[in-house]
Amino acid sequence: MTDTDAELLPRLRAAAEQLDPPPSDLAERVIAAIAMADISREYALLTLIDNAEAAVRGSDGETTTLQFSDGSASILLHVSHTERGRRRVDGWVDAGAVEVHLTQDDRTLTTTPDDQGRFAFEDVAPGLCRVRLVVGGDQKDLLTPHFEV
Template structure:
């Protein structure tokens, strides 16, 4: 045991009150890998080195404090991630009346936006009508037949297409939007669009 009256630190080098790395204790402070168990940062503060997982968690925490992700982006990302499926194929955008209208202005006021997406053996037509800050989406899956239609975006909604492949969605919020169509064992998802 260390004698408080012994300022020179003489005595047993393996005494209980010495700390790792204390030169008086004979402990070099190095672990089996040859690195110091504790290191000093630029502020002069001792800290233990962080492993990969600990460092990642510290960086994630710091980023959350100093530059948080906006809540609406988190909601969109979670919605997109939760409805993803590996077995779903991506349907290609074949027609968009918005692109045609930009190239060839037509007469008339607000016209519904018409879209066609194609997937091997099937197409899905959408008609999007703006109604006071919300949208109405009417659609049809071809060839005709019942199908489960799931929307992806600000609010997920699931409806069933009738025997002719028709369906309608009211109160669709503006923003990123996609549709997933499930027919028996087959499923396809439209590309993301902004409505």
């Protein structure tokens, strides 16, 4: 940068601030926009599809079906009780998922969906968990909020 540039830049800045000042709430709007753009990575929306009593893979037959979506990817989970009091989580994804992680406290189960987007976790302990869908390309990962299995 030359001496002439050093003299010119403050004058340009003053002219821009006088003729086209930034909105007074620009910083707050930028922070809000960044937070909203990143929220799909943090949380997907939950839709409780079904909470039915049906005899599926379990002694008491309770099943729950949940759907999560962030607008670009969706995941459908079917949670059923097993005879041993554990849970089986069957899932389907509509995005090009590379991996699916189910996390409970410090334990993480990982699997890879098949070509149709189907995957399953067997022998899951009852309790709170969350699922992270790792997708390829430019698409963001989908992270569900915590839910009960």
